[in-house]
Amino acid sequence: MQCDYFDAGRCRSCALMGVPYAVQLADKDERCRRTLAGAAPSVSWLEPFPSAESAFRNKAKLVVGGVTGAVTVGILDADANGVDLRGCGLYEQPLQHLIPRLAAVVDEIGLEPYDVTARRGELKHLILTLSPTGEVMLRIVLRSRRHQALLESRLTALQARLPEVSVVTVNLQPEHKAVLEGDTELVLTEHDDLAMPVGGVTLHLRPNSFFQTNTTVAAGLYRQAQAWTRTVGPAAVLDLYCGVGGFALHSAQAGAPHVVGVEVSPEAVRSAETSAARLREDHPDLGSVEFRAGDATDVDALDRELLGTGRSMVVVNPPRRGIGPDLAGWLEGSGASHVTYSSCNVDSLARDLALLPSYTAREARLFDMFPQTSHHEVIVLLERESHSRPSDFTTAAARS
Structure with missing residues (x-):
C-alpha cells in the first residue's frame, strides 16, 4: 500500500507502511507462534487469515x-x-x-x-x-x-x-x-441501530456497541470459532466478554442447544438481544440463547452449573490485558471441556494459557485485522485433557 500522507510525514499511524504485505503477515504469524511456544508447545497452527492491504476499515x-x-x-x-x-x-x-x-x-x-x-x-x-x-x-x-x-x-x-x-x-x-x-x-x-450482516448472522449495532474494524476478517474469525463449535458439539456455550453477541450467535447457529453471553455493557447486551430475536425469526429451531449484563471477571456471579459434566465450551474474548488469574482459576475448576480464546494481545494470551494447566491448546490461527501495523488477533482452541479427542481437530482449517 502506498500512502501520500505517510510519505509526507503527516501521519505515521501505519508503522509498517512500505513493508510488503506478505512479509507483514509472515512476521506476525511467526511472532505469535514464538510467543505461544512455551505455553502451547503442541498446538497445531492453521494458515493465517489475511486481510486486504487497504480499504479494509469499516x-x-x-x-x-x-x-x-x-x-x-x-x-x-x-x-x-x-x-x-x-x-x-x-x-x-x-x-x-x-x-x-x-x-x-x-x-x-x-x-x-x-x-x-x-x-x-x-x-x-x-x-x-x-x-x-x-x-x-x-x-x-x-x-x-x-x-x-x-x-x-x-x-x-x-x-x-x-x-x-x-x-x-x-x-x-x-x-x-x-x-x-x-x-x-x-x-x-x-x-437507533445499524444492521451488520456477518456471515450468516446479522448483528444489530447500537451507538456504543463495539465491533471489529475489519468486517471481512471478523467474519473469518467467527467462522473459525463456529467450525470448532460444530466439531466439539457442546451441550452449552458460555460466551464471556460477549459484546454484541458475535461468537454467541454463531455458536447457536452451529447447533449449540444452550448459549449464554455475558457482557458488562448494557448497550451491547441490548444489541445482542435484538440480533438473537431477529435470528430466531429466520431460524425458529434455534436453541436457547440468553444474554446477561455483568462483569465477565466476576467469577462469583458466573454460572458453573451451566457447563455441567459433559462436553461444554467457554468462549473468551477479553481486552488486551487478558483474562487474568481469577477468571483463569475459575475456568480451571469450571468443568468446561473446551475453551475458545480470542485475543488481541499474544503476550497476555501466553500468560493466561500458562494459568490453565488442565487444558491443552489444540489449534491456533492468526487473523490479520490490522494490516500496516503490528496489531494482531489470534484465536486458540483449548481442550481439557479428560475430554481429549485430538483427531477431531485435524480438518478445521478446511472447514473455516
Whole structure:
C-alpha cells in the first residue's frame, strides 16, 4: 500500500507502511507462534487469515480540527493542530467517498471545531461505522448540547446530502481530556441501530456497541470459532466478554442447544438481544440463547452449573490485558471441556494459557485485522485433557 500522507510525514499511524504485505503477515504469524511456544508447545497452527492491504476499515474515528467553515478531519499533530486525512486509504471505499462529503456538510452547517489548546469550541469527533449493506452510522461527538438544536434542524438536509447515513446520534463528551466519547448518547434519527450482516448472522449495532474494524476478517474469525463449535458439539456455550453477541450467535447457529453471553455493557447486551430475536425469526429451531449484563471477571456471579459434566465450551474474548488469574482459576475448576480464546494481545494470551494447566491448546490461527501495523488477533482452541479427542481437530482449517 502506498500512502501520500505517510510519505509526507503527516501521519505515521501505519508503522509498517512500505513493508510488503506478505512479509507483514509472515512476521506476525511467526511472532505469535514464538510467543505461544512455551505455553502451547503442541498446538497445531492453521494458515493465517489475511486481510486486504487497504480499504479494509469499516470504522472511521475522525478528530475534527481547523476552524468553523474550514474543518479538518483526521488527527491532531503534536501541537494539537488538525491534520486533514480525509483521503485515507485504509477505509472501505464507501467511507472514502463519504468522508469528504461529510466534511463539506459540517462546513455548511457551521459546526464549531473544538480547539484543544484554547479549550473552546464544540465539535470534537466524527465516528462513522459502515455496514456491508452500505448503510452508515454517524456519531457526532460534541462538548455540550449547544449545537444540538442546530443539528436537529439540519438533520433532514444532512440525510438528503448523505443518503447512506441511516443512524445519526450526538454523543456528549464535556471533559478536556483525550477520551473519544462520553456517556450520554442522543439519537436524532428514527433508527437507533445499524444492521451488520456477518456471515450468516446479522448483528444489530447500537451507538456504543463495539465491533471489529475489519468486517471481512471478523467474519473469518467467527467462522473459525463456529467450525470448532460444530466439531466439539457442546451441550452449552458460555460466551464471556460477549459484546454484541458475535461468537454467541454463531455458536447457536452451529447447533449449540444452550448459549449464554455475558457482557458488562448494557448497550451491547441490548444489541445482542435484538440480533438473537431477529435470528430466531429466520431460524425458529434455534436453541436457547440468553444474554446477561455483568462483569465477565466476576467469577462469583458466573454460572458453573451451566457447563455441567459433559462436553461444554467457554468462549473468551477479553481486552488486551487478558483474562487474568481469577477468571483463569475459575475456568480451571469450571468443568468446561473446551475453551475458545480470542485475543488481541499474544503476550497476555501466553500468560493466561500458562494459568490453565488442565487444558491443552489444540489449534491456533492468526487473523490479520490490522494490516500496516503490528496489531494482531489470534484465536486458540483449548481442550481439557479428560475430554481429549485430538483427531477431531485435524480438518478445521478446511472447514473455516
